[in-house]
Amino acid sequence: MTDQTIVPFWQRLREISLYPAQPGALITLIVLSLARLLGLLPGVGRIVTLLVLVALYKFAFEVLRATANGHMEPPENALDMEESVGRQGVMMQGAFIVLAFLSFLVGGVLFGEDGIWFGIAASLLLLLGWPGACMSLAIDQNFWHALNPGTWMQIMSRLGWPYFLAFGLMALIFLSSANAQSLVQGVLPLLIGLPVLYFISGYALIATFHLMGYLVWQYQDELGYTPSNTASLPAIDRNADPDQFILDEAAQMIRDGETDMATDTLRAHLRERGGTEALHTQYRKLLRLKGDPAELIRHGKEWLPMLLAQDREKAAVELCREMVELDPTFVVSDAESNTRLAKRAAALGQTQLALRLINGFHKRHPKSADIPEMYLLAARLLSERMGKDAEAKALLTQIRTAYPEHPLLPQIDALLKLIESVSSTTKPAAT
Structure with missing residues (x-):
């Protein structure tokens, strides 16, 4: 850069x-x-x-x-x-x-x-x-x-x-x-x-x-x-980037004050031939400068599955966070991607984003086998990172009732027991 x-x-x-x-x-x-x-x-x-x-x-x-x-x-x-x-x-x-x-x-x-x-x-x-x-x-x-x-x-x-x-x-x-x-x-x-x-x-x-x-x-x-x-992105060898020629062309347009032309050039290239991560990143930078949230959302929906397909989960989480900021109604379309992003967001410490991805998961993906795991993760985040033990306990109870034979039941019971023990030690003694 x-x-x-x-x-x-x-x-x-x-x-x-x-x-x-x-x-x-x-x-x-x-x-x-x-x-x-x-x-x-x-x-x-x-x-x-x-x-x-x-x-x-x-x-x-x-x-x-x-x-x-x-x-x-x-x-x-x-x-x-x-x-x-x-x-x-x-x-x-x-x-x-x-x-x-x-x-x-x-x-x-x-x-x-x-x-x-x-x-x-x-x-x-x-x-x-x-x-x-x-x-x-x-x-x-x-x-x-x-x-x-x-x-x-x-x-x-x-x-x-x-x-x-x-x-x-x-x-x-x-x-x-x-x-x-x-x-x-x-x-x-x-x-x-x-x-x-x-x-x-x-x-x-x-x-x-x-x-x-x-x-x-x-x-x-x-x-x-x-x-x-x-x-968080790996260093890009600009000499080895297949799209370097178009990046250089766009850079020259920007230096000449033709920012809109540079944006249109990158957009056309992405639609016709696709592009490397450097090209996608530069295109989104120009969209931010231009102040075009609609195109940022459209492009983000296209780029997100590409990042996940390339196992670029950390970059995908950052893109997902930006998408939620741009459009509070944004949801991930398929269950597998939703699960991967929620787990990775939680691992990266982005608790609010992880909970946002899990919220309503069972309604969007009612046939997904990941529902118990997702809500167990949500309960852990609510209890361990946000101190909302009552909400976590209610969520765990719902999972236990809905999936009484699930393999995750021992973990659910262990977390319930931990929350109850912590709650009992923090309650004031009776007079």
Whole structure:
């Protein structure tokens, strides 16, 4: 992967500006903006305001991380990032403000009246380093490493002029946000104006964090970053790839700004001749950039059985997870594939996806011999990973009743006994 196969961010200004208007981000911004009204409550108002700010920064860093991994849709269901990252984001903003204030004090002590210029220069340097610090915190999740000026300088030097171009675009977004807020402020009543002001500032914040994430995605080689959505795939020998000629042709179209033409070319090739994994992967990247969920779903339904036929179960699970995010009604059509994906998802720690694949399995595949095994797996996940012993016990009881002679009965009874013993030890003693 090189930045030559990815549309440069300066050719995606419209998509960047409209990113927070997508449903996943828009709903989050509306909820947080309305929650900001709770900050008016006496006594707890400041705490609520801080919690809302932490939640906004947590979502912003999730946006940065998701974009850096090649996902051009806002994160909706998967909140993988720890809550501490949101707090660290707020702390880092506070640290930058404190450092800027201290630079003016130190400048005054060292240079007297001319110290103001020292403070201004230091503040500008801090402002310029802010995007680098945010990118570092989102990727490494290391607060002190992100706060280190050497980290910012290293990111600036590796990216070169695109970093400063992106910084200028971020400044323009925030200036536009401030201008919009000044137009609204004082015009609307407090109960309406406060959420509107918060929504405007949040919109600008999400747009800039998406831009920072895209900067990482575009220059992943320069930054030494491996996106998590491709980290699990084996390295592809590009010289040996049978479809390299079409990949190179599409890459040239992208460099020329003909992204739609590149997408159409790959689509036509896949429909006429099929393609290697590299071609399928590149096609889906272009669809994400274009924002075409319908085609992503159609292509995913075609590619999923191909991955399973090639025993690429891990890649198939990742594709299935993406399909569920794109279409909550998506189901796997055949029982064998459903069973393989659910088992592999559970083994990979993707509990929610595994349970999603098992849910309703007996209705979709009533003749499948895997029904007891699937629901035994669901009971294990509910009990061991989610602490829902009551639901697991009810599920095991149903399996036992429906399949009294099944070979898995000893495992079902053992899990039931374990759940009952754990439940009995956690109940409070009777008085």
